[in-house]
Each structure stands twice: as C-alpha cells, then as structure tokens.
Amino acid sequence: MSEKQLMKGNEAIAEAAINAGCRCFFGYPITPQNEIPEYMAKRMPKVGGVFLQAESEVAAINMVYGAAGAGARVMTSSSSPGISLKQEGISYIAGADLPCVIVNMVRGGPGLGGIQAAQSDYFQAVKGGGHGDYRLVVFAPSSVQEAVDLVQEAFDVADMYRMPVMILGDGMIGQMMEPVEIKPYVGRKLPEKDWATTGTGGKRKKNVINSLYIEPDVLEKLVFDRYEKYKKIEETETKYEMTDCEDADIVIAAYGTTARIVKTAMKTARAQGYKVGLIRPITLWPFPKKPFQKAAKTAKAFLTVEMSTGQMVEDVKLSVNGEKPVYFYGRTGGVVPTPAAIVEQIKKISGGEY
Amino acid sequence: MQKVFQRPKSMSDVELHYCPGCTHGIVHRLVAEVIDELNIEGKTIGVAPVGCAVFAYNYFECDMQEAAHGRAPAVATGIKRVNPDNIVFTYQGDGDLASIGTAETVHAAARGENITVIFINNAIYGMTGGQMAPTSLIGQITTTSPYGRTSEIQGYPIKVCEMLSTLDGVAYIERVSVDTVKNINIAKKAIKKAFETQIQKKGFSLVEVLSTCPTNWGMSPIEALEWLRQNMIPNYPLGVFKDKE
Numbered sequence: 001m002s003e004k005q006l007m008k009g010n011e012a013i014a015e016a017a018i019n020a021g022c023r024c025f026f027g028y029p030i031t032p033q034n035e036i037p038e039y040m041a042k043r044m045p046k047v048g049g050v051f052l053q054a055e056s057e058v059a060a061i062n063m064v065y066g067a068a069g070a071g072a073r074v075m076t077s078s079s080s081p082g083i084s085l086k087q088e089g090i091s092y093i094a095g096a097d098l099p100c101v102i103v104n105m106v107r108g109g110p111g112l113g114g115i116q117a118a119q120s121d122y123f124q125a126v127k128g129g130g131h132g133d134y135r136l137v138v139f140a141p142s143s144v145q146e147a148v149d150l151v152q153e154a155f156d157v158a159d160m161y162r163m164p165v166m167i168l169g170d171g172m173i174g175q176m177m178e179p180v181e182i183k184p185y186v187g188r189k190l191p192e193k194d195w196a197t198t199g200t201g202g203k204r205k206k207n208v209i210n211s212l213y214i215e216p217d218v219l220e221k222l223v224f225d226r227y228e229k230y231k232k233i234e235e236t237e238t239k240y241e242m243t244d245c246e247d248a249d250i251v252i253a254a255y256g257t258t259a260r261i262v263k264t265a266m267k268t269a270r271a272q273g274y275k276v277g278l279i280r281p282i283t284l285w286p287f288p289k290k291p292f293q294k295a296a297k298t299a300k301a302f303l304t305v306e307m308s309t310g311q312m313v314e315d316v317k318l319s320v321n322g323e324k325p326v327y328f329y330g331r332t333g334g335v336v337p338t339p340a341a342i343v344e345q346i347k348k349i350s351g352g353e354y
Numbered sequence: 355m356q357k358v359f360q361r362p363k364s365m366s367d368v369e370l371h372y373c374p375g376c377t378h379g380i381v382h383r384l385v386a387e388v389i390d391e392l393n394i395e396g397k398t399i400g401v402a403p404v405g406c407a408v409f410a411y412n413y414f415e416c417d418m419q420e421a422a423h424g425r426a427p428a429v430a431t432g433i434k435r436v437n438p439d440n441i442v443f444t445y446q447g448d449g450d451l452a453s454i455g456t457a458e459t460v461h462a463a464a465r466g467e468n469i470t471v472i473f474i475n476n477a478i479y480g481m482t483g484g485q486m487a488p489t490s491l492i493g494q495i496t497t498t499s500p501y502g503r504t505s506e507i508q509g510y511p512i513k514v515c516e517m518l519s520t521l522d523g524v525a526y527i528e529r530v531s532v533d534t535v536k537n538i539n540i541a542k543k544a545i546k547k548a549f550e551t552q553i554q555k556k557g558f559s560l561v562e563v564l565s566t567c568p569t570n571w572g573m574s575p576i577e578a579l580e581w582l583r584q585n586m587i588p589n590y591p592l593g594v595f596k597d598k599e
Binding site: 024026050052054055056058059060062063064065066067068069070071072074088089092096197198199200201202203206207208209210211212 | 395396397398399401408409411414415416417418419420421422425428429430431432433434435436437440457458460461
C-alpha cells in the first residue's frame, strides 16, 4: 500500500500500525476513536493478528502489559476518559520497562466532558498521568500523513528504549479524511527481546516482568537508570518543525491540529505586515527546548495557542526561561480557535496591548 | 542413597516469605509438582498477583509476570493471546480476584480464556494486615469489620465457584481445601486437572483453595485449620462445580 489514498485519521493510524508489524490490539469503545478498534477488528484476523475488545480500558491496558511482556508489538487506543482509566496500567508498563503504543484521541474534559477535539490532556500525557517517576515519549501529529508516519516511528522508539509511547491526537485528527501514503515499513535496527516471557524452553533462566522493588536503594537505582535513558531520548529523539522564525517578532507555539490553524493565521498576519513564526513541537516529551531558546534571542514575544486553558504554555515558559514574554490564547471544551482570533492576538501583542 | 523427597524443579531454591502455618507454601508446592509432572515448565508463564503471593514470581521456576492488583486475568489474557501454545496460569488471593479484580475474573471466564487460575481463599486480606475480604464470613472479625461482618453493613461473602460456574466459557471449576493430607491430595488432583483442561484447550479453569491465615485470624496454625473446617467449609462447600467434557 504505497500509493496515496483518502483515509480517515483513525483508520489510517490502525493500518499504519499493522504495516509496522503490530499484530496485537486490545481496546474498548469510546468516541472519538472507535474507528481504530473497528478497523483492527476487521484487519487483525486477516493478517494473523489478535484483536480483542476488553471489558474495560483497565483490562485492555493490562492485556497490553501481558502481551508486551510476551514480546508482541502491541497497541491500544482510547480517548481522554478512557486514557484516565488506563493510567494505572501505563505506570506499570513504564515501571516494568515494556514497549507499547497508546493512542489518545483527545476530547474535551474534565469528567465525561464532551466528544469534540481538545488538547486538554497535555499535562496527563507529558507530566506523568499515572503514579511514579516515569516518562512517555509523546508524539503529536498535525495531519493524517504525519500520524501514519509517527505511528511507525512510535513502535520503533518503544522497542528501542523499552517504554510506552503515546500518540496524542485529537478528535479532528481521528475523524478527518486526508490523502495518505502508507510507505513500506523500514524499521530501525532494534535490540532482541530476550527479556520476554515466552517460556524458557528449558534453555535459559526464567524471565520476570515486574515493577516491584521493595528495597529503596534498588528501586532508586532503577529509576535513576531509567532517567539516564530518558536523557538520551531527550538528546536524540526530540522532533519539531520551525517555520518563518528567522525574522519573526512573534513566535507562536502550537502543536497538533492547532498548529495548522496557526499556519493559516500566520499567512493572514504576514500579508498584513506582522512578522510571525511558528515552532511546532512534534514530540511533546521530550519537549523541544532548543528552538525556543534560539528564537528567544531574536523574537520579541511568544504566543502559545492551545485547545486548552494553558498547559503546553508552561513548557514554553520553562524553555524561554524569562528571556521574552510568553502570552497565551486558548479555547477549550471542544471549541476550536479560529485563524481570525489568533490574528487578533498577534495584533494585540504587536500593539503592546498586553 | 535413594532420594525420597525433594523440591519440585518448578520451585525456585529460595526461602518463602510466608508466615508460619500459612498454607500458601503448600499450594505453591502443589502447583510446582503439577507443572513438573506435566513436563510443561519450559512453556509455562505464571502471573503473580498483588497480595501475600506478590513475590510468587520469585518462587516459581518458570517465566513470570507480576500484575497490578486484580489484573492478573487480563495480563494472562495478553500473554496467552500472543502465544496460545504457552501454558499460562494466575495465582491470586481473594482480595485480588474477588474484589478489585472481579471484572477481569468474570470476563476472562466468560470469554473462555484458555488459562488456569489458582484462587487462594483465606477470607481475609493478609498482606495489608487483616482487613475484611470479599470472602470474609458473616460474623467474622477483621480490622475493618471490628464488630464482625454483617449482611446489613458489609453485605454477603462472594462465592466465586458458584458464580463463575454459571458462565458458558468456564470449562472446569473445583473448590478444594488444604486442611488435611487427604484434602491436599484432592487439591493436587484438581490443580492437575485444571492445567490439563488448558492443555486440552477446553477453556477457562479455576481451582479455589480454602486456605488459612493464622497470623491475621489470630490463631495458632492448628487452630486455624480447625477454624477452616468448622467455618469455611460449611459456607464454601468443596467439590467440582463444573467439568465440561
């Protein structure tokens, strides 16, 4: 399947996962990601894979734990309230150093919230979510094509570093149709899964998948070792896109679908003489600090635009580190910011209204 | 010299952490003996619970996974679905299986998930220090039912075998006890049958083992065995609840 075809985001993500060798999917229905389990239910039996609708998100993520521990390329997907339920399992998966891919098609919250697109799970995805000292690599695609490419990357990153990886989309990415090309999967060179519980076959010592360490010194060392791994990931796996920042007075920070709206706003603003640029983090963790530090030397101000009340803006501020003012504009609860409203913000900042 | 008694190959050569008189050690041994006798240790994966048996991954000499509290049947499902030729068992206590993990237990059984569950029912939370379990008996005093469990306040104990045997996916269910040598022998036969049920791909199998907790029951090991006979067996009758041919 290497020619362009029109696909819905959720279905394209599912097909991309299968293309990347994922043969195991455990899920539970929740809007707006139902096309992923539905697609997997159709496709997995055809490719000799496993699809199972679990009794809950809690069960689904623990099935992922078991399957990942048994050495499978495994994925689950959900949307915000369901991802909250999965947090227990995600913490255990991180603590047991297991690789898997988790898709969150974010909807408005808190609580049952709504079913329209939002970015209000940034904190949950990037700052922990479950209990304990751990990280997820979090990819934030802004188009269906990018989602497809990042799903394949996500499986490799998960296997390479033995850790859970999240694709943080939103209702729009999941539901919209765009032309995509699912390229033949060319994976990274990955380590053998010699730690997996596949049965000793009487040929090796037993393997144990576990996150329990009663001795504080032992647990501390494991957590520190994991943080050394995280440092390496920060150095090598950070992804971002920088657009028109060289001459920009105002640099906008936005990710996912919001970044596309910002690009439309930028065209309007540039046409009216406002010099604006964009930094679009593609990995939300590791957060791309360097482009912000670089832009802080030349830009006069930063504007973060999100579909939330202001979550990523904290990381933008930490990166800019007080060198330049950082403003925020957000809509939430499923309301999408309009290009006109963003242009309005640009004008206010330029006019010194803030 | 002829060796007449030895550690099963499928038990690791380590000291168990269980309290004196606790029957977990007996059940561990029975499971390991069965794995040895069926010659399946090389393809068996065990799933340890949260509770007193949390360190079971140190005690069974086969591949092991440690599950979150109550999630062992879901974890076992993941393992089994990836490699259906593996033999997968969970080892769970009453809090793990019949309280926090009720949904995972019931649905694994309903799916006919081809796994074996060893269920230790000692009517109390041992690891956390003697709190009320879903299987604590009416009238039983625990640290969280200090005036005795009543049906009005805490409700009735859950009879797992009776409940699960109504499900079509269940192939084999038996309740046994380890209070006497005779019952220990019956328990071993049941555990063996449960693993054979899985080997024959018949579906979900579970053995409930009535066990003692002398420490948290506040009894000597001998008194605890007597209490099990006098109180638990009348409430949790022994026997085969389902045996699908």
